[in-house]
Structures are given as structure tokens and as C-alpha cells.
Amino acid sequence: MKLEKCLTEKNVNQNMLNISYAVRGPILQRALHIERELEKGVKKPFRRVVRANIGDCHALGQPPVTFIRQVLALAACPALAASPDVPDDVKLRVRELLDDCTKGSVGAYSPSAGLTLVRRRVAQFLAARDGVPASPDDVYLGAGASDLIKALLGLFVQHVDGKPPAVMIPIPQYPLFSGTLSELGLRQANYYLDEEHDWALQLQELERSWREASQESHVRALVVINPGNPTGQVLTRDNMQEIIKFAYEHQLFILADEVYQENIISKPFHSFKKVMHEMGAPYSSMELASFVTCSKGWAAECGLRAGFMEAVRLQEGVRAALEAARAVAQCPSVLGQCALDCVMKPPVAGEPSYPRFSQEKRATLRALGERARTAHREFNSIPGYSCNIIDGSMFAFPRVEIPERAQRAAADAGLQPDEFYCLRLLEETGVCVVPGSGFGQRAGSFHFRSTILHPADEFQHMMDSVRRFHASFTRQYS
Numbered sequence: 001m002k003l004e005k006c007l008t009e010k011n012v013n014q015n016m017l018n019i020s021y022a023v024r025g026p027i028l029q030r031a032l033h034i035e036r037e038l039e040k041g042v043k044k045p046f047r048r049v050v051r052a053n054i055g056d057c058h059a060l061g062q063p064p065v066t067f068i069r070q071v072l073a074l075a076a077c078p079a080l081a082a083s084p085d086v087p088d089d090v091k092l093r094v095r096e097l098l099d100d101c102t103k104g105s106v107g108a109y110s111p112s113a114g115l116t117l118v119r120r121r122v123a124q125f126l127a128a129r130d131g132v133p134a135s136p137d138d139v140y141l142g143a144g145a146s147d148l149i150k151a152l153l154g155l156f157v158q159h160v161d162g163k164p165p166a167v168m169i170p171i172p173q174y175p176l177f178s179g180t181l182s183e184l185g186l187r188q189a190n191y192y193l194d195e196e197h198d199w200a201l202q203l204q205e206l207e208r209s210w211r212e213a214s215q216e217s218h219v220r221a222l223v224v225i226n227p228g229n230p231t232g233q234v235l236t237r238d239n240m241q242e243i244i245k246f247a248y249e250h251q252l253f254i255l256a257d258e259v260y261q262e263n264i265i266s267k268p269f270h271s272f273k274k275v276m277h278e279m280g281a282p283y284s285s286m287e288l289a290s291f292v293t294c295s296k297g298w299a300a301e302c303g304l305r306a307g308f309m310e311a312v313r314l315q316e317g318v319r320a321a322l323e324a325a326r327a328v329a330q331c332p333s334v335l336g337q338c339a340l341d342c343v344m345k346p347p348v349a350g351e352p353s354y355p356r357f358s359q360e361k362r363a364t365l366r367a368l369g370e371r372a373r374t375a376h377r378e379f380n381s382i383p384g385y386s387c388n389i390i391d392g393s394m395f396a397f398p399r400v401e402i403p404e405r406a407q408r409a410a411a412d413a414g415l416q417p418d419e420f421y422c423l424r425l426l427e428e429t430g431v432c433v434v435p436g437s438g439f440g441q442r443a444g445s446f447h448f449r450s451t452i453l454h455p456a457d458e459f460q461h462m463m464d465s466v467r468r469f470h471a472s473f474t475r476q477y478s
């Protein structure tokens with residue numbers, strides 16, 4: 001008897017078939033395969049693969065912050081407190097955290113929105129950042145920002161006035177958004193960032209996107225990624241005011257992805273919460289959800305999966321629905337919450353951990369700034385490349401000229417021109433970057449995203465490899 005599968009491509013959730021996440025896509029799969037080949041001694045024109053596909057700082061050599069790791073070690077194993085090597089402020093922090101854990105154990109579930117202490121610390125952090133009061137009741141902890149963004153977007157899965165819901169997202173965008181919209185069955189309304197003006201959000205373009213999407217859908221929310229990924233821009237306050245007014249006029253809920261707020265290189269960061277508040281009525285009464293994570297900034301603890309959302313001015317029934325959905329997922333990792341606590345309230349001058357902490361933090365931020373400036377300079381010095389200034393985040397997103405003949409060769413291979421380019425770059429140099437088509441880009445323009453976090457010599461090796469490759473690729477296809 002033929003055994004039929006219960007679950008097939010035809011009857012599986014069709015939304016899930018549409019998810020794509022280029023950051024871990026086919027180019028990375030090929031890079032992993034090449035790494036295995038190199039281990040087996042297969043000869044290649046390079047000795048190692050340089051992974052520049054993902055913003056994972058620790059994977060690229062950034063050392064963890066000692067204070068965070070000491071707190072985690074002690075929280076997991078309180079007996080270590082007997083060690084004379086553990087600073088007193090670490091012991092105190094762990095006592096506070098464990099006092100807030102059921103039976104003093106990080107192995108017990110926490111409340112589903114997170115430990116009370118940590119939510120209070122988040123609110124203090126936000127109030128200090130913005131000069132605007134913040135309430136722990138508006139703070140939800142999660143398994144990274146991704147978890148919370150998905151939870152919030154889930155609230156919009158509902159037809160309104162007979163029309164399917166749509167969410168406006170930037171192009172280029174971080175594919176968490178396109179992937180999550182696909183999964184939830186929400187429509188994606190693209191608005192293009194203006195590459196000629198440092199990837200700004202132009203009001204005209206927002207209006208165009210809204211108008212077009214509104215013909216068939218009800219546009220419910222506007223996603224803004226600031227600082228940008230992959231684009232690296234930091235929005236000016238004026239631009240943010242325009243965006244807020246636009247959202248107000250069209251009754252859009254703003255989702256502010258502000259996960260790179262500590263990765264600031266050359267322009268000041270303003271939070272949407274603060275700008276809305278300073279604009280006064282009616283804008284200061286708008287709903288808003290903003291997202292911060294432990295995966296970025298100086299902590300960069302991606303693997304601990306910790307972040308938070310501040311969701312303000314939600315209607316009570318909506319808040320209850322969100323909280324019920326969060327309760328079903330139990331709670332985020334309690335060790336992750338402990339790491340978030342350290343990020344929200346790092347050591348301060350006068351505390352035993354402060355000298356080491358401030359030296360570690362400074363070194364990380366200095367390296368980020370240097371790398372951003374080098375990437376900008378080096379990419380722009382390659383004929384056929386242009387790269388906007390990197391104001392924040394941890395990526396470069398250079399634009400690359402791909403000759404017509406190479407575009408035809410890509411089509412023959414069933415690939416997008418930028419995929420073809422990135423695949424050839426990988427095969428010939430070992431450099432693994434993500435094609436711009438994985439983030440979206442204007443038709444006829446080609447980009448790739450590269451992280452800029454490698455140690456300086458590795459980074460220089462990568463830039464030299466890209467330069468050599470581009471010259472030979474252009475010669476071959478011109």
C-alpha cells in the first residue's frame with residue numbers, strides 16, 4: 001500500500017512556502033559546503049571563507065563583555081559567588097536578579113512579559129534615553145527583537161472594511177519583515193529608500209506606496225528601521241517628524257525597529273518615542289511599538305536571544321490579546337533576561353566592574369567606527385562601486401555595476417545578476433556576502449550587503465579580494 005504523506009507541499013500552510021531569508025540563503029549554504037571542501041583538502045584559489053553575510057559580532061571575533069558573562073555565570077551557578085575573583089557589583093546584581101526569580105532559580109519560568117525587575121530597568125533606561133516617562137507595564141521581553149516583531153505584527157492579521165491588511169516596509173529591508181509578513185499572510189507594501197539622498201525616507205514615496213497599496217488592501221502599519229539595515233542610515237529628526245505626520249494622517253501604527261541604536265557612527269540617534277513626544281498633540285498620543293535587542297550594540301549577545309518591545313498607548317483589549325498570546329509562549333529565556341538587565345544598567349564609575357567594562361565597550365565602538373569609515377572609503381575607491389556613508393548599524397550596502405553580458409550570463413544560469421555576482425565572488429575569493437535582491441532594491445540597480453565587523457586584517461583581506469575580483473569580473477564580461 002502506498003504510504004501518503006499527511007503533510008505535502010500542496011496542503012502545507014502556503015504562507016510558509018513563500019518565506020525567504022537571504023541572510024542564511026543559498027550563498028551561505030554554498031559557503032558552508034566550500035568550508036567543508038577546504039577542510040578535506042580540496043584546492044581553491046583561496047585558503048579560507050570569509051563570512052560577511054550576517055551581523056553576528058561574536059562569530060566575527062568581538063569578545064563578550066566580561067560583566068555580562070560574570071553575571072550569567074553566577075546567576076546559573078550561584079555557588080560561584082564564593083570565588084574571590086567575582087567582583088562585588090556582580091554578586092549584588094545576581095542577588096537582585098535571583099530575588100526576582102521564582103525560588104531564586106533562573107531555571108524557573110518568569111512572568112510571560114519578563115521579570116519585574118528587568119522590565120523596571122528597561123523603563124528606567126527608556127526614561128533616561130528619551131527624557132519621557134516610561135512604564136514597565138508597556139515593556140515586553142522576548143527571545144530577541146524578531147520574536148516581538150512577529151508577535152506585534154500578528155495583531156494586524158485581520159481584514160478591515162472587507163480589505164486584506166497590508167504593512168508598509170522599506171526597500172531595501174531586513175528580511176525578517178518580508179519573511180514574517182509572508183508567514184502571517186500580511187500583504188507587503190514596499191516604499192523605496194532614496195539611495196541618492198543617504199537612504200532617506202521621502203514623503204512622496206511614502207504617499208505613493210500607501211496610495212497604490214490602498215487600492216486593494218487596508219494599510220495598517222508602517223515599519224521604519226532606524227538605524228537602517230542593510231542601508232546603515234540614521235534618520236534626521238526632520239525626516240522622522242515627516243514620517244510621524246504621514247503615519248498620523250493615514251492612521252498607521254508605527255513599528256520602529258531601533259535595534260542598532262547603540263551602533264552609532266556619525267549621526268545622533270533619536271527614538272521615535274522621543275520625537276513623537278516632542279512634537280506634542282496630536283502626535284504624542286499615537287500608538288507606537290519600538291524594539292531593542294541584546295543581539296546588537298556593544299553587548300552583541302545574539303545567541304542569548306534577548307530583547308524588548310515598548311508598546312505604548314495600546315487599547316486595553318488589544319493589550320490583553322497581546323498578553324494572552326505572549327502567555328501561550330510561556331516566557332523568554334531567563335538567562336537572556338539577565339543579560340538584558342546588564343545592558344539596561346551597565347556598571348557605572350565607582351563600581352568595581354566599571355574600568356574593565358568601559359574599556360571593553362570603548363574598544364568595540366572604536367572598532368565599529370574605524371571599520372565603517374574604511375568600508376566607505378575602500379568601496380568607493382573601486383571603479384564601478386558606490387557606497388553611501390555608514391551612519392550606524394554594522395553593514396555596508398555598496399552598489400555595484402554589473403555589465404550587460406554578465407546580466408545575460410546570470411539569466412542563463414537562472415539567477416538574479418547580483419546573485420550571480422555574489423556566487424562568483426564566493427567561488428573565486430571565498431568572500432561570502434548577501435545579494436541585494438535578498439533585501440530588495442530598485443529594478444536595474446545591484447548591491448550586496450557585507451558586515452563590517454571583522455578584525456582589521458581580515459577586513460582588509462576581504463576588501464582586497466573584492467577589489468581584485470571586481471576588476472577581473474568586469475574584464476571578463478565587458
Ligand SMILES: Cc1ncc(COP(=O)(O)O)c(C=O)c1O
Nearest residue numbers: 144145146174229259293295307
Ligand atoms: C533590523 C533588525 N531588526 C531585528 C533584528 C533581530 O534581532 P534579534 O532577533 O537577534 O534581536 C535584526 C537582526 O539582525 C535586525 O538587523
